[in-house]
Amino acid sequence: LIMGLKPNSALKASKTLFVLPSLFTFLLVGSQGENTAMDNVATERRAEESHRQDSANLLIFIMLLTLTILTIWLFKHRRFRFLHETGLAMIYGLLVGVILRFGVHVPRNMNNVTMNCSVNASPATLLVNVSGRFYEYTLKGEVSTVKGHDVQDDEMLRKVTFDPEVFFNILLPPIIFHAGYSLKRRHFFRNLGSILAYAFMGTVISSFVIGLVMYGCVTLMKAVGQLGGDFFFTDCLFFGAIVSATDPVTVLAIFNELKVDVDLYALMFGESVLNDAVAIVLSSSIGAYQPAGDNSHTFDATAMIKSFGVFLGVFSGSLALGVATGVMTALISFCFTKLRDFPLLETALFFLMSWSTFLLAEACEMTGVVAVLFCGMTQAHYTFNNLSPDSQDRTKQLFELLNFLAENFIFSYMGLTLFSFQSHVFNPLFIIGAFPLSLTAVPYQIAVFLGRAANIYPLSFLLNLGRKNKIGSNFQHVMMFAGLRGAMTFALSIRDTATYARQMMFSTTLLIVFFTVWVCGGGTTPMLSFMSIRVGVDSDQDSSVTVSDGTQHRNTKHESAWPFRIWYNFDNTYLKPLLTHSGPPLTATLPACCGPLARCLTSTQAYENEGHQHNDDSDELVLNDGNATMYGDVTVSTDASGTLTTNHKHLSASTMGITSEEALDQELAFGEHELVIRGTRLVLPMDDPPEPTVTLPPPPTSPPPFSDPFSDPFSDPFSDPRRNRL
């Protein structure tokens, strides 16, 4: 250490000051102020103190989650439905936030050294040279006004409000993956067209409507002089995009519990899952639309088209990446067959591959959320069949737990942020009263509701022109009402809070999330009964009943669009045999000319399966059943409360002798007969359907069911007896 003053270096420093333009002040927190600078003991003490503080902060969240879990249990036990667990987590977070903000004061035990220096910007990384030793500092973010404020308290609050990257790298992936992994693919694909329309067109419409309404507000505010900073049209569009993402968690947990009409469920679930993906890509495209060096922020047609191109590129790229990783995992678990002997390795591999999809997409400047969603769907469709039964359970339970923890963490964090975040911009024009808080959000809420209405009603009208089973007006009202905003909206808005516009968006978003989760989430159950939506629907018994408006007789064959059927055939003939052990061997499905190729690509196990299908009907068959394992074969489905929904297959006598299209229909129906197991013997509901006693058809001896590679895969659905997997 160079002690004492060096005149010429100080002179040099003061010269530098005249070269650089603007003012720069340092406030050194935690410096000892002694002459024995860089005392090692002090450094250690500081590290310990910081560690203690970090532990305490994490502990706050863990305690919050524990409290939430206990209360959730109480609610479930007492069958309260007006407040969902996510709403509860927010309330607890809010309370802790208030306590931290106003109740806790950190003693000022350290000296602050303030010094001036000048520099022109706040860089992301600062290298500080203390007498030849360099120390790296990283930018944590802006601190609110220091004048008169207690820096130590700010410090504490800032520590609790931790890095938004944690949301994107740690908390969001399991939630989105779980959504993809537990997607009920049968109902999803039956309503695919409508879901895509709502998710893509609807979200874009909603973003623009919200953006325009907000731009109107902002212009008004500018006129009145209430706006404290810049707020461009692109900011408004960005706000529209992030607020258009509906949450797939809260309402669907209620729907799941009430066993609401399956089509409504599928529409809501599919829309809100894809919604998130669309909103995240849309918001980043709007970011790309903003020209870098140009501060004009005006409307520009070329930039608009470029933005659309970015949107399409990023979305399809992420989708491809997610599917690719899923397929790769399937191939690994397909090739390394002996991996099945080690469920721990298998589970770890599955987990790591799924997470790496997210990171890979983010590192490639794609959208990790989209990638992980489609990765989840691919994993459920292919890889899941290759896993050992033990690993199947493990992966299901693992992602269920991660999803549950991440979700409740995000929601309690939201509550906490309302008070701990330091740069809230609650615009005074909009704030009618500080309490109740939800009132504050009403004007924003109007924009959001308008956007949602512009999404649902016109699209439903258009879709109903083409749909055989119409989306009833009661469905539309529920979809309108139950479009909650949740984790994704929050994560997108907290990601960047550097500018005035973004801070205002963040504060507004927070209020919108609170309002929708508490008011709309709480009101869903009354809304359902008010709109006379059917509840208590058993998802496999509705294939041939009429919907509540009493007009249609549904049949999957009319709703499965032809591109879906073509893909389905392709998947079943080529992809499933290539990627999983559950399909028929490729030698059976490929045309004869591809024989040698097919033989090298087919695993011995697939041949064994084929052998099995003729020779025995052991339990192995259920795991490796060939052609009969069709669309809905694997449903990894659990609700948030931990009740495990397991697949349950029937062999219905009426399946005999039906046409191929009816076979597909039946297949889709049977694949998802669900039985809720309560997880313990004691409370197993006794109204479960009794296990069907399966009378197996005599095993076919000749011809082998896959001898003709060109045969319609639906023509012989009985070659393999499907048995109750439970």
Added chain:
Amino acid sequence: LIMGLKPNSALKASKTLFVLPSLFTFLLVGSQGENTAMDNVATERRAEESHRQDSANLLIFIMLLTLTILTIWLFKHRRFRFLHETGLAMIYGLLVGVILRFGVHVPRNMNNVTMNCSVNASPATLLVNVSGRFYEYTLKGEVSTVKGHDVQDDEMLRKVTFDPEVFFNILLPPIIFHAGYSLKRRHFFRNLGSILAYAFMGTVISSFVIGLVMYGCVTLMKAVGQLGGDFFFTDCLFFGAIVSATDPVTVLAIFNELKVDVDLYALMFGESVLNDAVAIVLSSSIGAYQPAGDNSHTFDATAMIKSFGVFLGVFSGSLALGVATGVMTALISFCFTKLRDFPLLETALFFLMSWSTFLLAEACEMTGVVAVLFCGMTQAHYTFNNLSPDSQDRTKQLFELLNFLAENFIFSYMGLTLFSFQSHVFNPLFIIGAFPLSLTAVPYQIAVFLGRAANIYPLSFLLNLGRKNKIGSNFQHVMMFAGLRGAMTFALSIRDTATYARQMMFSTTLLIVFFTVWVCGGGTTPMLSFMSIRVGVDSDQDSSVTVSDGTQHRNTKHESAWPFRIWYNFDNTYLKPLLTHSGPPLTATLPACCGPLARCLTSTQAYENEGHQHNDDSDELVLNDGNATMYGDVTVSTDASGTLTTNHKHLSASTMGITSEEALDQELAFGEHELVIRGTRLVLPMDDPPEPTVTLPPPPTSPPPFSDPFSDPFSDPFSDPRRNRL
């Protein structure tokens, strides 16, 4: 923003420079250098770039882990034993470290602004005032010499070498918890005295011996003039403490696979688990021994005693905290009986409570590792019995997975750090050749081996004076040889690398870990056969056989010390009934005078259990069996490869009509009959003992087995038929 120069503020700044003593230089990385300072778009770009970089870094580790898993599988498949998975993870980490260090260069695309300013220290937090807006910067650590070096590359390497807090808050707790949760309590308690001797006295002896040898080295180096900085006696002791922690992972995985002699296993496992706890408390006590303002670092008897007091206080405090949280979890799961209906909530609660133990201890300035270890043991002993069967599986599998991932992550990180860490101090006196690396560690290794020898041999001699089954000299040699250093040593040494002494320690520790894991870990299997240690021992068949040196007939009753027996009785009579559903009701075990108290504390389920015990012998009995569920009732034991070891209970006819001490012995023996299930039907080894056909004794009708609260709990071991849990 205040553009342009303000003369008087600059003058003020230059005045400040004369007040403050030492030199301070800023090197601004990533500043745009334009006059449009704080451009919002630039801020967003920077955030995106940083996010992309973070994702890529995480991806590197995920890929490393994936690669490790696939290779582990290959090794397991081909039955390679000379290199353990942790050694493998290190090799992969090393390779990636080399590539990152020498192969990857980040393009210099940003302008660096260097400016001078002066301040006397590098504080933990820096507040930077850019024209009235405050930005917070946090200290990331020291950067190596910037002269001639590429700052961008350093930046990248520094990002890969992430915060050591991650080890302490995220990676270490699951490893330690899993060790406690999967402890084989029967063998552990049988050898408790010896284990405590090795863990406490042995570690202290070892620390002092290593510390003294190192101090000799350091004095020599100082004389030769090879020492580049301060290295005090306390630093030597600190080094001794962190290097004395042996690793419970690598060797024990090999022991587990080879089914090595159970007593050797118990000694090694118990020692290395408690070792970690002792070493961490010891090292922090040595930190407390260093006087804060005083730089003398000389020997001082009062400070020594104070340090010993700190050691005892912290250790017992952490132990109490861990046990308290475990008991609290048991109470919660005991009181909220209906929580069993929701396995997800139950698992989440269990997970959160266990993790919060760690954080709570750290926040209270106790030692989280010790707390979480004893919490794990308490959870396995009490809480596990209250969980639903589904949750029992889930928690086991969850912690197994977390342990596996954390462990492999740490080891591959170690490999990576050897090249990416920037302040390595490999002392030239000791470096004989740069390659092979292991040679470098030889002189340090000598100190470490001396320390280990001073631990094992004298203590074994003393212990053998009191033990009935002596610790054979072959056992001693194996314990000596197989004392690997692993995750804990690494985590302790990376925690603080601020000073020269600590940097040197870190580099040395890294080499020691490499050497021991590769050489000692790889040599364990040959060593075992060379020392003619019995392998392939079935852990429940050894109760009455002679050890390899052929002298002793072992009997648990002689090895279970009387404090243990007293505690065991107390636990079985009061604690188990109070905390779990598996004990007899308190009304049966408490003296008659406490009747009313006992009645309010006893759950209805315990009464039901009592009823069950008379009325039926359904499977429920196995879960809730009363008095008969004794010491070894629950063994949550899995090895690192994912082969699940499940409890397996016999009812041996010879159990009838034996004395209470023999009953305890039998109990301990039966409680841990283990059957290795390979996770799939196909590879289930067929040499398993056939399931014993249990002829149940007629259920006793009178007197009820718990009617006399003073009865010896061992006198009637047949009141409850134990049945095969599988």
